Amino acid sequence: MQYIYTMIGVSKTVPPKREIIKDISLSFFPGAKIGLLGLNGAGKSTVLRIMAGVDQDFQGEARPQTDIKVGYLAQEPELDDEQTVREAVEGGLADIVNAQARLDEVYAAYAEPDADFDALAAEQARLEAILQAGDGHNLELQLEIAADALRLPPWEAR
Incomplete structure (x- = not known):
């Protein structure tokens, strides 16, 4: 069975040289139910943004299977005051x-x-x-x- 999503050796550093996540590797099979747990500031949202392709400034490899779309709903959405x-x-x-x-x-x-x-x-x-x-x-x-x-x-x- 082929993985639906794979992340290999992913790390992210922000100024001034603070590692938010370090060398994360994971893979999911189709239909898998997953949870991402961690303390505040541990990098959970960063991992999710990387998985969705929103954050592309990282080291390592993160990719969904071909024809798979990954969505991301931010905790605080950016809304346009002019929109209904x-x-x-x-x-x-x-x-x-x-x-x-x-x-x-x-x-x-x-x-x-x-x-x-x-x-x-x-x-x-x-x-x-x-x-x-x-x-x-x-x-x-x-x-x-x-x-x-x-x-x-x-x-x-x-």
Whole structure:
């Protein structure tokens, strides 16, 4: 079985020569449930940022398996004061929102007189796979459930 994520000999040093993490190696199989425990300042968030590709200033090797996307939700998200609550939430779902918008374009393109049905069908299949993986066809319902569970302010609030 192939690892879904591998980290080999990863170290991170910040000025002035403070080692946050040193020589970490780990690998995960698909479906693994993991936990990252440590004292405050031990480097847990740093390891997660490296795993997600957010922090690339480190020594060693850290890589997901091909076609695997690693996400990272910061403890304190950077929010734009001009965005509505809904826009901020949708920002974290950009792949799904963009796939749905592109799929709508593909559906419209089928009606064009010179439509390339083979190319459109291939693009439709690719987009459907993205939507299915993220339950994108139920996006509105999922957003409402999440907003209620998290007790978010109204969607239009800033």
